[in-house]
Amino acid sequence: MFRKAKEFIIEKLIQVCGLASIFFVVVIFxxxxxxxxxxxxxVTPLNFLFGKSWYPISDPAQLGILPLICGSLLVTLGAAIISIPIGVACAIYIAEIAPSKTKEVLKAGVELLAAIPSVVLGFIGMVTLVPWVKNIFHLPTGLTALSGSIMLAFMAMPTIVSIAEDALYSVPKSYKEGAFALGATHWQTIHRVMLPAASSGILAAVMLGIGRVIGETMAVMMITGNAAVIPHSLLQPVRTLTATIAAEMGEAVVGSEHYFALFAIGIVLFIISFAINVTADLFLHRENR
Amino acid sequence: MRRSNLPQNLGFLLLWICMITTLFFLLALLFFIVSKGIRIISWEFLTQGPRQFMTQGGIAPAIVGTIYLTMGAIIFALPLGLACAIYLCEYSPKSFIVNLIRIGINNLAGVPSVVFGLFGLAVFVKFFGFGVSILSGALTLGILVLPGIISSTQEALLAVPQSLREASLAVGATHWQTIKKIVLPSALPGILTGVILSIGRVAGETAPILFTAATFYKKGYPDSVFSEVMALPYHIYALMTEGTHPIRQTEIAYGSALVLVFLVLVISILAIIVRQRQRIIYVH
Known part of the structure; x- marks a missing residue:
């Protein structure tokens, strides 16, 4: 009798805790x-999303986040161009070519890269990359979208590498053996058989990597220059959605339109990251089937 | 056969170059931080507070603050996360709603950390009135790692073979006894890896504490959970963007970055070791 009661209490306790964390998440959203x-x-939602000027503290406040969206997109695009080829290549190298002992070391290395806090990457970017970019391109400032893209590329890398490597690893061994049996070289097997077979997992890896870049805050805030104008090239300072929240929330008066606008940017970010994650989920599940 | 070796060699060379680029970046980064940071590290740097407008002294309050925030976040998130994962995996019926919750939690892990900062500001700082404090920051960070802890624990629980549970129930153990004595011990290394990685993540996060907990300078150590706190990651950011002695502050930032990276890497290496041992256990 006592045992049954104990069992019941524990089950309810776990249930309450479990539901509480779900409840928490919902309430907070x-x-x-x-x-x-x-x-x-x-402002109307349309003017908010496509308004061309972001002057939140002028009077009347102009709350158009198009420059911020463009900033985020530009930095993300740059980072994607760098990190996708290199990241997928690393995944192939680790999954297919590296001998098993090297493989463990490489995987640990990628994991350590993932562990480095973004504020440290931002700091190192500020003291090394930013002056280099300034000197190489003869710019008035090295705080540009390009600097941000390069630094973010290496932040997206661990995500891309580890998920793409998983995808390659889960391709059935028989595919590879079949290709070898037909006389294909290792390289032919990789790019004609393994890559197509793992393609949806690799796509998911790329999506999640991009999600990581869009949501990144500290490094971007420190090295992209924070100018809220619509950028025309990678060599201009930009300001991203995340950096805007982080930089301005400290000064925004609680209850002002500026304060509400920053939360609305939060909603936009939330929706973007949700869309990316759901898409990536779909790709991963398609592969499982 | 010889003919088709050329594309293969070229392809492998290309892959190798990409791999080396990534490793080089990691090593260059670490080398930079260590070589510049080590000059500034001293016993005084690690045990004293900042003096003379951030140009002298050390970072002890920031180290202590980071430890407080991390511990607070884990104390809050660990029991909740474990309970939630156990509930979802072991108790709840396999229904559409549970699946939906699972997907929701997985996706929350991808929400930008600065958005969690906004949550924390609206809920803990303003609505509950905790103000900018250790409590607000720790709770915000706790919510931030909650999805990660839940999904890694779930994965570890799902990896425990169903036959172990059935065997335990068959010999007359109750549901909770089965979970406590059979399922949790087998899943422990996996759970531990997830938790350790979460600790590393919390220690390095900056954006969520920007407006919920962190302050650039505070005299002495925090005396209650309601006081503002210095934290290592925020300290690095503030040294680079505020203050009036940029050159001297950059040096201190190098030292702080070295301490933070050292902390986080030690935690990650610990997680890697735990997982390696788990693999060995499964093989034997």
């Missing part, structure tokens, strides 16, 4: 919505 949606009393 509702808070974000509540604070963010208030800005649409002042």
């Amino acid at each position: 509702l808070f974000l919505l509540k604070e963010g949606l208030a800005v649409f009393k002042i």
